[in-house]
Amino acid sequence: MLQPLPEIAESINDVICHELSMWPEDANDLLLIVEAISRGDLKLVLAACAKAVFENNLLMARWCMGELRGMVSISGEPIQRLGAYMLEGLVARLSATGSSIYKSLQSREPESYEFLSYVYVLHEVCPYFKFGYMSANGAIAEAMKDEERIHIIDFQIGQGSQWIALIQAFAARPCGAPSIRITGIGDDGSNLVTVKKRLEKLAEKFHVPFKFNAVSRTSCEVEVEDLDVRKGEALGVNFAYMLHHLPDESVSMENHRDRVLRMVKKRLGAYMLEGLVARLSATGSSIYKSLQSREPESYEFLSYVYVLHEVCPYFKFGYMSANGAIAEAMKDEERIHIIDFQIGQGSQWIALIQAFAARPCGAPSIRITGIGDDGSNLVTVKKRLEKLAEKFHVPFKFNAVSRTSCEVEVEDLDVRKGEALGVNFAYMLHHLPDESVSMENHRDRVLRMVKSLSPKVVTLVEQECNTNTSPFLPRFLETLSYYTAMFESIDVMLPRNHKERINVEQHCLARDVVNIIACEGAERIERHELLGKWKSRFSMAGFEPYPLSSLVSATIRALLKDYSNGYGVEERDGALYLGWMNRILVSSCAWK
CATH class of the missing domain: 3.40.50.150 (Vaccinia Virus protein VP39)
Structure with missing residues (x-):
């Protein structure tokens, strides 16, 4: 029988020893966590997960996160709903280390109907995507409200689903629909063809003049010439959940992250660039930005704020x-x-x-x-x-x-x-x-x-609430205690099956929770x-x-x-x- 080479065997042994060292030294600690999971003690498991993240104990953090996903629910008890947001905050925080947990959660372009259904479910149970797309679309719609010729550049077109609602909104303009051109960037040429056909069909249905410019490249490879910017068109640029994919100065001398921004800001003259950046960054700060409840730009969103003011x-x-x-x-x-x-x-x-x-x-x-x-x-x-x-x-x-x-x-x-x-x-x-x-x-x-x-x-x-200068773990526990009380008070005023409750919590409270947990330094606004x-x-x-x-x-x-x-x-x-x-x-x- 073949035996492993000594150096390979030693390497395997080192990895195993390292992984085992990541578990709690005291077996009683691990037993307490297992018992908490079995009896559904969400607070204790959340605290254990936060401790693991704080100590960079990736193995323990992954395990706790896996268990927590089965314990939280945006339609469950107050602590389950709050737990869902705090768990996402922990995941965002852990992503700052470049851990594989974030990479495994990335929704790449679906290659089958089955996988597309998984992405759909993720988009439904996690509000970040809808928040990001809605806030970005709102900024674009506001900036372009008086324009007749509009060009939107999407640096990660995906399935193009973000633009369905915007095209419909532009179609309903009292002054008539503008002419819209979307430049979609992606490294899958066949997917770009599919997106092109889907959006063209939608635009035709709503009588919106429409053209699609497909750029089959990665965002790092894009140059100004690919974008076909034309005079007379009002230009909007969308960075939804993609800029964090670009390497910066810590990875590459080229620093594609800043290069792309300079290209857009200085050479393309984009409208309201700051308002259009709805991205998920490694530090978690842009999750917060996409969740920020700025002054409502629609009756629907204003109604959420009104409900919160009335019930609390x-x-x-x-x-x-x-x-x-x-x-x-x-x-x-x-x-x-x-x-x-x-x-x-x-x-x-x-x-x-x-x-x-x-x-x-x-x-x-x-x-x-x-x-x-x-x-x-x-x-x-x-x-x-x-x-x-x-x-x-x-x-x-x-x-x-x-x-x-x-x-x-x-x-x-x-x-x-x-x-x-x-x-x-x-x-x-x-x-x-x-x-x-x-x-x-x-x-x-x-x-x-x-x-x-x-x-x-x-x-x-x-x-x-004391979240200003507290280290991460005490801050996490303080946030858990504070917002548990707030969510419980909402539960008394709005029944569990009330359709407005989830909207109120997601639009008006989730952003604060995520910012406190996921962000540090100047990016942490809630202090x-x-x-x-x-x-x-x-x-x-x-x-x-x-x-x-x-x-x-x-x-x-x-x-x-x-x-x-x-x-x-x-x-x-x-x-x-x-x-x-x-x-x-x-x-x-x-x-x-």
């Missing part, structure tokens, strides 16, 4: 308590200026404008400075609030600052003498990077800048701190507490009568805390 009192609690503090501080003022560092849809100010309109001494003059990075949304908010103020006979002006909060300077805020100033930080300060992320420390810089304006009141509403830490930051910036009045507390308690008795309010040291069962979820306070 967290937002109403924050907005009402902040408004109460502002109304109390400004009760005798005639000229009021409110600066909102994250204006959103501006819905927080509807009730406050109405309250000021009802003042016995007459409505004051109100000026709101709304900050946001979406200029078109600011225009919409401006019109909405102006119309409301006119209806209630309130003198009103709106100052739009189209910048991110990190970029805002004093000059943008247009602070004027004779106006009583109020500043609102509702659910936004945790997005600003602090000293652990950047030397600039925008979190403290913005607070010092606001203090220099001598505001009469500053409101702070934040999630009571919550406990109120104790916020108090330290405000105090160091020179602020003093502005205790919330008993009237504000009474108003919040009255609000909660419309919700489950699982919610509770606690008043402590001039601040209000809203919780579910035994877990505090949101804190609200004011400063001067």
